[in-house]
Amino acid sequence: MTQKPVVIGVAGGTGSGKTTVAREIYRNFKDKSILMIEQDAYYKDQSHKTMEERVRTNYDHPLAFDNDLLIDHLQKLLTYNKIEKPVYDYANHTRAEEVSVVEPKDVIILEGILILEDERLRNLMDIKLFVDTDADIRIIRRLVRDIEERGRTLDSVINQYTSVVRPMHLQFIEPTKRYADVIIPEGGQNLVAIDLMVTKIRTILEQKEIL
Numbered sequence: 001m002t003q004k005p006v007v008i009g010v011a012g013g014t015g016s017g018k019t020t021v022a023r024e025i026y027r028n029f030k031d032k033s034i035l036m037i038e039q040d041a042y043y044k045d046q047s048h049k050t051m052e053e054r055v056r057t058n059y060d061h062p063l064a065f066d067n068d069l070l071i072d073h074l075q076k077l078l079t080y081n082k083i084e085k086p087v088y089d090y091a092n093h094t095r096a097e098e099v100s101v102v103e104p105k106d107v108i109i110l111e112g113i114l115i116l117e118d119e120r121l122r123n124l125m126d127i128k129l130f131v132d133t134d135a136d137i138r139i140i141r142r143l144v145r146d147i148e149e150r151g152r153t154l155d156s157v158i159n160q161y162t163s164v165v166r167p168m169h170l171q172f173i174e175p176t177k178r179y180a181d182v183i184i185p186e187g188g189q190n191l192v193a194i195d196l197m198v199t200k201i202r203t204i205l206e207q208k209e210i211l
Contacts, residue, residue, distance in 0.1 A: 003208050004078050005104065007124050008201065010111045011176060012131030013169045014060070015141030017187015021131050021194060022111040028198045032205075033105040035077075039112020041086050042070040046094040054093035060113065060168035067118050073102075074124050080104040090150050107205065116176035126204065129197065130180035131187045135166070 008025065012018035019038075026036050044066045046054045058064060066086075073083040084099040115121050116128060139161055146152040177183060184193040 003106075005080075005106050005108050006126045006201070006204060006208060007074070007078070007108045007110060009115050009121070009125040009128045010109060010131065011113065011116045011129065011173075011180065012133065012184075012187070013135075013138050013173050014113055014165055015138035015145070016131040016133040017141075017189065018111055018113075018129075018131040020188025021129065021184060021197075022109050024188060024194045025198060025201065026109055029107060029201070032107065034107040034109070035102060035105040036109040036111060037070075037074070037085065037102070039065060039070065039110070039115050041088055041100075042066045043088050043095070045086075049094075051093070057093065058164055058168065060165050060172070062114050062117050062172055065112075065114060067121065071118075071120050071124070074108070074110070074121075077102070077104045077108055078124070107201075113173055114176070116179045117172055122179055127197075127201065128179055128181045130177045130183045132177065132183050132185050133187050135169075137186075 010018050010022040010025070012021075022036060026034060042065050043059065044064060046057065049057075069086070073085065076083050082101060082103050085102050087096040087098050087100055088094075089096040110121070110125065115125075116130065122128065142161060142165070143154065143157050146157045147154060182193075182197065184190055184197070188194070
C-alpha cells in the first residue's frame with residue numbers, strides 16, 4: 001500500500017456541532033473506505049480511582065485524555081493495521097472492559113474538543129477543521145445532551161459548565177482555532193461550508209487515487 005490514509009481532524013467546543021459536521025462528512029463518503037474516531041473514547045482509564053475522585057475529574061482539560069494511546073492507534077491505522085479502540089463508560093466515569101475493534105480505512109475522521117491542542121496529533125492530520133459556534137448555543141445543546149443522554153441534572157450541568165467547561169474552553173479549546181485550515185461557523189447548520197469541505201476532501205482523495 002503506497003498511499004497512507006487521509007486524516008481529517010474536526011475540533012470545536014462542546015455543543016459546537018463538530019460531531020454533526022464529522023457525521024455529515026462521513027455520510028457523504030459512507031460508500032467509500034472511511035472510519036470515524038472520537039477523542040472521547042480516549043479519556044484516561046480511572047478504574048483505580050474512587051467514584052468520588054472520578055466525578056471530580058476535569059474532563060475538559062488536555063490531561064484528561066490518553067493522547068499517547070490515541071496517537072499510537074492513529075499510527076497503526078496509518079500503516080493499515082487494526083486497533084482495539086477503548087469504550088468509555090460515562091455512567092461510571094471510566095473505561096469499559098470491552099473494546100471496539102476498528103479495521104483500517106483510507107479516510108480517518110478524528111473528532112474531539114482538544115484534537116488540535118496536541119502538536120503530535122496535528123502533525124498526523126491532512127485537513128484540520130474547527131467548528132465555531134456561539135457560547136449560548138453550545139450551552140443549550142450541552143444541557144439537552146447531558147440531561148437526555150447522560151442522566152445529569154440541570155443544576156449539575158450548569159454548575160459544571162460555569163466552573164469547568166467555560167474556563168477550559170477559553171483556556172485550551174478556543175486558542176486551537178488558529179491551527180485550523182478551515183473554520184466552520186455554526187456547525188452542522190452550515191450546509192454550504194460542509195458541502196465545500198466535502199468537495200475539497202473529494203479532490204484530495206482523487207489526487208491520492210483513493211477514490
